[in-house]
Amino acid sequence: MKNKTPKKSQGGETHQTNENGYEMLTTNQGVQISDNQNSLKSGARGPVLLEDFVLREKIFHFDHERIPERIVHARGSAAHGYFELYESLSDITSADIFQRAGEKTPLFTRFSTVAGGAGSVDTPRDVRGFAVKFYTKEGNWDLVGNNIPVFFIQDAMKFPDLVHSVKMEADRGYPQAASAHDTFWDFVSLMPETSHMIMWAMSDRGIPRSFRTMEGFGIHTFRLVNAKGKSTFVKFHWKPKLGLQSTVWDEALKLQAADNDYHRRDLYESIEQGSYPEWELGMQLFDQRKADSLPFDVLDPTKLIPEEVVPVRIVGRMVLDRNPDNFFSETEQVAYCPANVVPGIDFTNDPLLQGRLFSYLDTQKSRLGTANFNQLPINAPKCPFGNFQRDGMMQTQVFKGRANYEPNSLNMANEETGPRECPVTGFRSFSGRPDQDEQGDRLRIRPESFADHYSHARLFYQSQTANEQAHIASAIVFELSKVTLAHVRARVLANFRNVSEDLASRVANGLGMALPNKAPSAHPVQDMKPSDALSIQKNMKETLEGRCVGILIADGSDANALTKLKKEIKKAGGSFNVVAPKVNGVVLSDKTSVAVDGQLAGTPSQLFDAVAVILTQAATTQLLKEAAAIQWVMDAFGHLKAIGYAEEALPLLEKAGVVKGEGVTTLRDFVSASMKRYFNREPSVRILA
Ligand code: HDE
Numbered sequence: 240m241k242n243k244t245p246k247k248s249q250g251g252e253t254h255q256t257n258e259n260g261y262e263m264l265t266t267n268q269g270v271q272i273s274d275n276q277n278s279l280k281s282g283a284r285g286p287v288l289l290e291d292f293v294l295r296e297k298i299f300h301f302d303h304e305r306i307p308e309r310i311v312h313a314r315g316s317a318a319h320g321y322f323e324l325y326e327s328l329s330d331i332t333s334a335d336i337f338q339r340a341g342e343k344t345p346l347f348t349r350f351s352t353v354a355g356g357a358g359s360v361d362t363p364r365d366v367r368g369f370a371v372k373f374y375t376k377e378g379n380w381d382l383v384g385n386n387i388p389v390f391f392i393q394d395a396m397k398f399p400d401l402v403h404s405v406k407m408e409a410d411r412g413y414p415q416a417a418s419a420h421d422t423f424w425d426f427v428s429l430m431p432e433t434s435h436m437i438m439w440a441m442s443d444r445g446i447p448r449s450f451r452t453m454e455g456f457g458i459h460t461f462r463l464v465n466a467k468g469k470s471t472f473v474k475f476h477w478k479p480k481l482g483l484q485s486t487v488w489d490e491a492l493k494l495q496a497a498d499n500d501y502h503r504r505d506l507y508e509s510i511e512q513g514s515y516p517e518w519e520l521g522m523q524l525f526d527q528r529k530a531d532s533l534p535f536d537v538l539d540p541t542k543l544i545p546e547e548v549v550p551v552r553i554v555g556r557m558v559l560d561r562n563p564d565n566f567f568s569e570t571e572q573v574a575y576c577p578a579n580v581v582p583g584i585d586f587t588n589d590p591l592l593q594g595r596l597f598s599y600l601d602t603q604k605s606r607l608g609t610a611n612f613n614q615l616p617i618n619a620p621k622c623p624f625g626n627f628q629r630d631g632m633m634q635t636q637v638f639k640g641r642a643n644y645e646p647n648s649l650n651m652a653n654e655e656t657g658p659r660e661c662p663v664t665g666f667r668s669f670s671g672r673p674d675q676d677e678q679g680d681r682l683r684i685r686p687e688s689f690a691d692h693y694s695h696a697r698l699f700y701q702s703q704t705a706n707e708q709a710h711i712a713s714a715i716v717f718e719l720s721k722v723t724l725a726h727v728r729a730r731v732l733a734n735f736r737n738v739s740e741d742l743a744s745r746v747a748n749g750l751g752m753a754l755p756n757k758a759p760s761a762h763p764v765q766d767m768k769p770s771d772a773l774s775i776q777k778n779m780k781e782t783l784e785g786r787c788v789g790i791l792i793a794d795g796s797d798a799n800a801l802t803k804l805k806k807e808i809k810k811a812g813g814s815f816n817v818v819a820p821k822v823n824g825v826v827l828s829d830k831t832s833v834a835v836d837g838q839l840a841g842t843p844s845q846l847f848d849a850v851a852v853i854l855t856q857a858a859t860t861q862l863l864k865e866a867a868a869i870q871w872v873m874d875a876f877g878h879l880k881a882i883g884y885a886e887e888a889l890p891l892l893e894k895a896g897v898v899k900g901e902g903v904t905t906l907r908d909f910v911s912a913s914m915k916r917y918f919n920r921e922p923s924v925r926i927l928a
Pocket residue numbers: 309310311312315349350351367368369370383384385390394395396398456457458459573574575591592594595598599600602603
């Protein structure tokens with residue numbers, strides 16, 4: 240970009256302009272570069288000279304551009320934003336971020352898939368990471384959660400095994416970003432504590448429509464501690480403003496081909512367009528008495544507390560309103576850590592959480608190469624900070640004076656003494672009376688209170704709509720159909736019989752297998768009261784906000800109908816993309832030319848939430864011979880989306896097998912129809928398990 244005025248670079252030094260008014264191109268030593276096109280040779284066709292420090296420096300730096308990717312959650316997308324508190328929580332916590340209603344705290348949020356590498360796709364069936372770094376006035380607080388409120392395992396000891404089993408298989412190097420393979424299901428089948436999370440991962444929660452339509456959860460029970468030292472247990476929730484939305488499995492699979500970056504693009508573009516993704520922060524707050532009254536252990540991360548039992552109190556909102564300037568510097572280098580807490584927020588004895596408190600710092604030293612990664616701008620607190628940690632690779636701070644130890648009496652020699660501890664305001668770990676279990680012998684065992692592995696899985700299954708239950712059963716059929724070890728399939732089914740006989744027999748039927756004997760359960764399975772909050776379909780919003788309509792047109796399409804439709808979509812808060820056989824513009828019925836956002840073959844309908852088809856009779860006749868056009872409407876129908884049509888386009892719909900009815904409407908009724916999916920249609924388009 241042309242830049243006539245000297246501009247500050249990131250390093251802080253002033254860039255001068257060259258003779259043409261552009262920022263000067265220099266080496267890392269600040270030496271101006273005269274030619275960035277050719278290496279230095281001995282003669283025009285001669286060998287390149289070793290003395291070419293400009294070439295050597297450029298290639299050297301390029302050679303080292305990559306850093307190790309995260310061992311899990313490698314593929315992620317992030318944005319800046321703020322948290323705004325609705326009401327003071329000073330009676331519950333002394334955390335500065337929760338003191339003053341209306342106050343905003345800057346933050347950086349990264350969403351991720353878990354299993355795939357950094358270059359994998361956005362829409363596999365997987366858990367999504369949901370990590371928030373709050374830059375509070377009293378230091379950084381990281382709430383490092385997922386879009387599922389429970390976890391696969393109860394003890395950090397099993398995490399490396401879990402991750403090894405789900406990642407690509409060790410000898411063959413595949414499958415990438417997929418849980419549908421032998422080793423994962425082998426591990427699952429041998430670890431019944433995974434049952435609850437498996438239900439979530441196999442439900443539509445595992446294939447979200449976008450980051451901005453997923454919930455987030457802190458999972459573990461944490462503590463809030465007030466100024467008087469009183470502790471309250473808390474489970475954190477993020478509730479998306481747009482409600483919950485997911486894709487259907489066939490759509491998620493096809494999205495992997497249509498757009499690798501479907502979720503990343505959605506996040507980036509919605510922020511660029513000013514429709515800022517937003518979530519409300521909720522807290523389930525409860526005390527020890529409540530915890531003791533529950534039929535499960537609140538320290539067990541494979542359990543959740545139904546919202547009907549402990550309500551979610553909404554305390555503030557998160558708005559993501561700024562894209563990163565640089566993907567690597569920010570999204571890649573950000574280092575979240577559940578151990579980053581501030582005064583007023585503390586841990587519990589959840590054994591999974593305790594293991595995490597070690598892991599993140601450790602892995603980040605390996606990933607970012609130095610113990611000084613906290614000095615990177617994205618990781619540094621925005622409040623003052625200082626201590627006597629010194630040196631190390633890539634130290635960027637230039638410390639003054641001799642005080643690099645404490646205590647010191649350098650003040651008596653009129654020298655700086657450096658920082659001192661804060662006995663009153665500093666972080667103090669919660670020191671409540673440990674209960675009996677914490678004082679016992681040293682044991683490598685699971686507490687008896689963690690033994691119920693099936694009741695919560697059953698609760699989840701029973702809280703779903705009939706359509707969602709069918710999705711879970713079908714997803715498990717799909718996954719197990721990729722498992723080649725028959726004994727693993729049988730063991731999974733034997734476990735599922737404890738979750739739900741209905742589910743187990745649907746899966747067995749879908750696989751064409753006989754039901755194996757029920758696996759013994761270490762604990763009697765309880766029937767809990769179903770919770771509507773666990774279903775996506777019961778928590779969807781009928782809205783066009785955050786949704787995008789694909790409009791298929793071709794030469795001659797009705798200009799009035801198109802203008803009217805665009806206006807109505809905008810008025811309803813939605814957006815649209817115009818799709819046509821030719822990308823360079825379409826001449827409409829009134830001879831005006833309209834810009835096209837996507838070419839038909841490269842812009843399939845799975846990219847949209849609803850579709851409209853505005854074609855002349857002639858264009859329709861032509862497109863009857865175009866598979867991409869037929870597939871476009873066929874998929875929209877199969878993916879349960881609203882379809883709006885101009886009468887002339889009907890033959891295309893008919894050829895695609897689209898049946899008029901709910902959600903398939905003329906353009907007049909289309910916009911109100913486009914605000915939801917038509918799950919009732921599903922039995923007519925696919926045989927679910
Ligand atoms: Fe993580 N996890 N995790 N995890 N996790 C990492 O840290 C780990 C767990 C989560 O966007 C790693 O910087 C252990 C639960 C997110 O940068 C690593 C255990 C939850 C992210 C690590 C867990 C999470 C990570 C890899 C079991 C939900 C991405 C790279 C004891 C509450 C953060 C890194 C980002 C990343 C360890 C279990 C969420 C290896 C040992 C439960 C969102 O340190």
